[in-house]
Amino acid sequence: MATVNEVIDTTIDDPGNRTPLVIGGHDYGSITRLVCGINESKTPIAWYIGMLMSLSLLGMLGGLVGYLIFTGVGVWGNNNPVYWGFPIVNFVFWVGIGHAGTLISAILFIFRQNWRTSINRFAEAMTIFAVVCAGLFPGIHIGRVWVFYWLFPLPSLQLAMWPQFRSPLLWDVFAVSTYATVSLIFWYTGMIPDLATLRDRTDNKILRIVYSVLSLGWTGSARAWSRYEKAYTLFAALAAPLVLSVHTIVSFDFAVSQLPGWHTTIFPPYFVAGAVFSGFGMVLTLMVPARQWFGLKDVVTLRHLENVCKILLATGSMVGYAYAMEFFIAWYGGNMYEGFAFINRAFGPYWWAYWIMVSCNVISPQLFWFKVCRTTPWLMFVISIFVNIGMWFERFVITVTSLARDFLPSSWGMFEPTWVDYGMLIGSFGLFFTLFLLFVRFGPIVAMAEVKSVMPHPHSPVHDDPQAAADHA
Amino acid sequence: MSEEANNTEPKLIGLMAQFDDPDSLLAACEKVRKAGYTKTDAYTPFPLHGIDEALGIKPTILPWIVLTLGVMGGFAGLGLQYVTNADWYPFIISAKPVWSLPANIPVIFELVILHSAIAVFIGMLFLNKLPTFSNPLFRVPEFARATDDKFFLTIDVNDDKYKPNKTRELLDGLIGQTDVIEVFEDPSPAELPKIIKFVGIAATVVAVVPPILLWRAYYQTSTVPRINPIRDMDVQLRGDTQTISPVFADGRTMRPRIPGTVARGEWVDPIMLTGIVPEIGGEQNVIFLQEEDTPEEGADKPAEDEKPAEDKPAAEEAEGQQPMADDAPAEDKPAEEAPAAEEKPADGEAAAEPEEPEPNWVKIAPISVTKATLERGRQRYNIYCSVCHGLAGDGDGLVSQRALQLEQPTWIPPTNLHTDYLLTQPDGKLYNTITHGIRKMKGYGDQIPAEDRWAIVTYVRALQKTRTGTPEEIPAVEMKELEIKGQ
Numbered sequence: 001m002a003t004v005n006e007v008i009d010t011t012i013d014d015p016g017n018r019t020p021l022v023i024g025g026h027d028y029g030s031i032t033r034l035v036c037g038i039n040e041s042k043t044p045i046a047w048y049i050g051m052l053m054s055l056s057l058l059g060m061l062g063g064l065v066g067y068l069i070f071t072g073v074g075v076w077g078n079n080n081p082v083y084w085g086f087p088i089v090n091f092v093f094w095v096g097i098g099h100a101g102t103l104i105s106a107i108l109f110i111f112r113q114n115w116r117t118s119i120n121r122f123a124e125a126m127t128i129f130a131v132v133c134a135g136l137f138p139g140i141h142i143g144r145v146w147v148f149y150w151l152f153p154l155p156s157l158q159l160a161m162w163p164q165f166r167s168p169l170l171w172d173v174f175a176v177s178t179y180a181t182v183s184l185i186f187w188y189t190g191m192i193p194d195l196a197t198l199r200d201r202t203d204n205k206i207l208r209i210v211y212s213v214l215s216l217g218w219t220g221s222a223r224a225w226s227r228y229e230k231a232y233t234l235f236a237a238l239a240a241p242l243v244l245s246v247h248t249i250v251s252f253d254f255a256v257s258q259l260p261g262w263h264t265t266i267f268p269p270y271f272v273a274g275a276v277f278s279g280f281g282m283v284l285t286l287m288v289p290a291r292q293w294f295g296l297k298d299v300v301t302l303r304h305l306e307n308v309c310k311i312l313l314a315t316g317s318m319v320g321y322a323y324a325m326e327f328f329i330a331w332y333g334g335n336m337y338e339g340f341a342f343i344n345r346a347f348g349p350y351w352w353a354y355w356i357m358v359s360c361n362v363i364s365p366q367l368f369w370f371k372v373c374r375t376t377p378w379l380m381f382v383i384s385i386f387v388n389i390g391m392w393f394e395r396f397v398i399t400v401t402s403l404a405r406d407f408l409p410s411s412w413g414m415f416e417p418t419w420v421d422y423g424m425l426i427g428s429f430g431l432f433f434t435l436f437l438l439f440v441r442f443g444p445i446v447a448m449a450e451v452k453s454v455m456p457h458p459h460s461p462v463h464d465d466p467q468a469a470a471d472h473a
Numbered sequence: 474m475s476e477e478a479n480n481t482e483p484k485l486i487g488l489m490a491q492f493d494d495p496d497s498l499l500a501a502c503e504k505v506r507k508a509g510y511t512k513t514d515a516y517t518p519f520p521l522h523g524i525d526e527a528l529g530i531k532p533t534i535l536p537w538i539v540l541t542l543g544v545m546g547g548f549a550g551l552g553l554q555y556v557t558n559a560d561w562y563p564f565i566i567s568a569k570p571v572w573s574l575p576a577n578i579p580v581i582f583e584l585v586i587l588h589s590a591i592a593v594f595i596g597m598l599f600l601n602k603l604p605t606f607s608n609p610l611f612r613v614p615e616f617a618r619a620t621d622d623k624f625f626l627t628i629d630v631n632d633d634k635y636k637p638n639k640t641r642e643l644l645d646g647l648i649g650q651t652d653v654i655e656v657f658e659d660p661s662p663a664e665l666p667k668i669i670k671f672v673g674i675a676a677t678v679v680a681v682v683p684p685i686l687l688w689r690a691y692y693q694t695s696t697v698p699r700i701n702p703i704r705d706m707d708v709q710l711r712g713d714t715q716t717i718s719p720v721f722a723d724g725r726t727m728r729p730r731i732p733g734t735v736a737r738g739e740w741v742d743p744i745m746l747t748g749i750v751p752e753i754g755g756e757q758n759v760i761f762l763q764e765e766d767t768p769e770e771g772a773d774k775p776a777e778d779e780k781p782a783e784d785k786p787a788a789e790e791a792e793g794q795q796p797m798a799d800d801a802p803a804e805d806k807p808a809e810e811a812p813a814a815e816e817k818p819a820d821g822e823a824a825a826e827p828e829e830p831e832p833n834w835v836k837i838a839p840i841s842v843t844k845a846t847l848e849r850g851r852q853r854y855n856i857y858c859s860v861c862h863g864l865a866g867d868g869d870g871l872v873s874q875r876a877l878q879l880e881q882p883t884w885i886p887p888t889n890l891h892t893d894y895l896l897t898q899p900d901g902k903l904y905n906t907i908t909h910g911i912r913k914m915k916g917y918g919d920q921i922p923a924e925d926r927w928a929i930v931t932y933v934r935a936l937q938k939t940r941t942g943t944p945e946e947i948p949a950v951e952m953k954e955l956e957i958k959g960q
Contacts, residue, residue: 200621242583249583
């Protein structure tokens with residue numbers, strides 16, 4: 001039945017032959033069984049262990065958020081002069097991670113990179129959950145969380161005030177909430193056909209009702225597919241500029257201020273490159289173990305991982321270029337405060353953070369120049385962890401070093417994070433992994449319909465019939 | 474099944490051919506379309522390229538819907554920002570202009586994307602008539618694989634070209650088809666079960682009540698204080714006056730001034746404040762500060778009132794004088810000495826000496842005497858002094874009259890302001906008496922500001938003049954008026 005050529009090593013490029021995206025001699029039915037089997041099989045013990053760990057971290061996060069709300073933001077280390085501490089660092093870190101998902105689903109779609117179909121669902125889910133983690137921090141950081149709606153332009157008779165549309169922080173509210181909404185409906189729209197597949201396969205009555213409601217009665221009608229594909233293209237066309245705008249606007253939070261080290265025009269592209277870099281780092285961190293545990297090696301082949309490594313190499317080098325260019329402009333611009341800010345970054349009291357950032361973000365991805373590093377999963381996993389660490393430190397360096405030492409030495413001070421700061425950072429991973437584990441258990445983690453559409457068509461009886469072949473032509 | 478219960482044949486609504494591979498389906502679609510069928514559809518597990526042409530599916534109008542909504546979103550963003558920031562709330566923040574297009578681009582952009590994306594989602598579902606949970610196709614067991622690995626082609630019985638046998642023959646003859654299935658109408662009743670209806674109505678009612686109550690509370694006034702579930706800054710830790718503070722070592726919430734300092738804007742000329750001309754080269758700052766501050770004593774006795782008049786060391790140290798002042802209240806002589814003990818309350822050494830020389834009293838009030846000052850003095854006098862001293866200063870105020878009437882044994886009649894002793898007293902001393910009190914009279918330094926005390930002093934002088942003045946001292950103009958009034 002399967003006519004696909006068996007190719008063991010898909011990482012070798014043969015110009016005369018298109019490398020198959022799915023290996024292992026799969027047909028449409030076996031792809032369905034492979035992916036749905038993850039949801040339909042008995043829940044593995046490892047899942048319970050992972051869920052227990054994630055839930056305990058999530059519980060800790062919940063407790064800390066409660067403590068924060070009842071006590072006040074003083075439980076954090078945010079204080080004069082570093083008023084923006086861990087919350088904004090964590091916010092930018094998580095928002096950045098989200099960008100890879102949208103990039104894979106939107107920009108790679110526009111560029112017709114068909115290999116994206118194997119990993120896009122996974123990455124989109126990562127986007128949603130990362131944005132949830134990101135949204136938490138500005139949400140709780142406002143102090144009086146019960147009036148969070150003041151962030152939005154809601155009419156009120158009792159408040160003689162209105163959001164300030166000329167402030168980058170308000171642009172940020174709009175950008176991130178738009179990003180969260182669009183990512184969510186994009187992700188959901190992509191899942192409708194796969195949810196229908198799960199609906200049609202399950203025997204469990206409750207799950208059947210849940211999947212039926214979620215799949216909205218999708219039948220796979222050609223007329224529906226026609227509109228669906230148009231909608232998907234439109235989504236991609238909208239999400240591509242959106243994803244670029246979101247981290248641009250996040251960088252405006254910094255760049256529109258007048259603090260040395262922040263007030264630079266390189267910030268928007270530099271932030272976007274960093275976001276894509278960190279996001280792909282997280283994709284690797286999640287994908288390498290997941291393809292192993294869920295037996296997805298035929299769908300997420302080594303070639304897919306190699307492509308992600310290449311993107312990491314490219315964006316990591318862009319980030320390195322941005323670090324160098326910041327230093328160059330600080331010197332070339334001739335502003336003494338700017339010059340000091342960068343010397344202070346690399347050799348001041350936070351020198352360790354700076355060099356962690358440089359070694360993780362600039363040096364470690366350079367290993368991907370070597371093919372052996374791009375094709376050894378455990379090695380890429382290790383590097384991806386370094387990338388995650390480095391990108392968190394990048395935001396820490398940008399936020400804290402500039403605030404700790406700005407203009408007047410009399411107003412300098414050091415930032416001292418509290419145990420609540422550390423707890424919330426760790427707890428946010430609990431939130432992320434809890435959502436992720438729920439998704440891999442109950443949702444379609446590979447876009448089955450999309451993978452089937454990029455597989456070669458099986459042999460058809462029409463090709464044996466001369467009359468039909470003529471009609472078809 | 475239910476058709477047996479209804480005892481009617483289920484109605485045929487279409488024929489469906491099943492295929493195992495996409496290319497056979499494409500060829501079949503082509504063939505069916507060429508045969509003239511229009512009410513057809515294909516069902517595939519993934520989007521099949523070329524099926525739009527094969528089935529004759531027209532391009533969707535979705536992009537136009539999205540464009541319209543996106544443009545609307547842009548104008549909404551523009552209008553929202555203009556109307557609110559530039560018109561309704563034109564606050565100038567960070568010297569930014571209330572309306573500047575560049576600063577408003579990000580929000581406009583985001584709203585264009587947001588509106589467009591929602592339009593894509595809603596528009597796609599609307600055009601595809603989703604969600605539709607009840608579909609006759611779902612009753613066909615084989616159809617479950619339409620989302621897995623099988624491909625289906627359907628022809629509706631309402632198609633103009635449909636003829637029971639001919640259409641069946643056409644489908645049977647298709648290359649690659651593995652089965653031809655008849656699709657019947659869903660016989661289950663179209664109406665919702667009653668329980669769902671009931672729950673739906675109940676849920677709607679329950680959901681609507683709280684917003685209505687909130688809305689009512691929002692727009693109505695009430696005589697009871699509002700319910701304030703989140704206290705914000707209404708209730709917070711703070712030091713109230715006259716309470717004990719755990720923060721400071723002396724337990725006082727109200728902080729005495731730090732010795733040797735004066736608060737900004739509170740500096741008053743020492744003469745103005747004390748009525749005493751300071752000695753040249755003396756500690757003039759200390760004098761006026763000590764008039765109100767008693768730092769050392771305050772620190773020793775935290776719980777006590779900090780008013781200088783009550784914890785004066787002089788009262789204890791100069792014991793010989795205090796009883797005299799109390800025992801002979803109506804006499805002028807002790808009255809002279811009692812304030813002397815009180816004049817420099819914290820200056821322990823000086824106060825301890827009984828033969829302390831009279832301070833250098835200011836002779837004439839250090840304020841400009843105008844009609845307004847006198848009027849102010851009259852008003853203040855009538856408020857604070859007249860109750861005891863009487864409106865004319867004869868010491869026969871209402872309180873005094875009443876006290877005498879009740880034969881209160883402790884009552885010391887107030888001084889007649891027209892006695893010679895007071896007539897010759899320097900203004901500064903009179904002022905000092907008002908400030909710190911004398912005998913049973915309490916000090917009014919805390920109630921009456923310095924300016925007003927001087928105004929009272931000048932008014933008292935005016936009162937005295939009404940008894941001692943001669944007609945010659947009255948200006949001619951005033952005299953004339955008086956004569957007219959007298960008649």
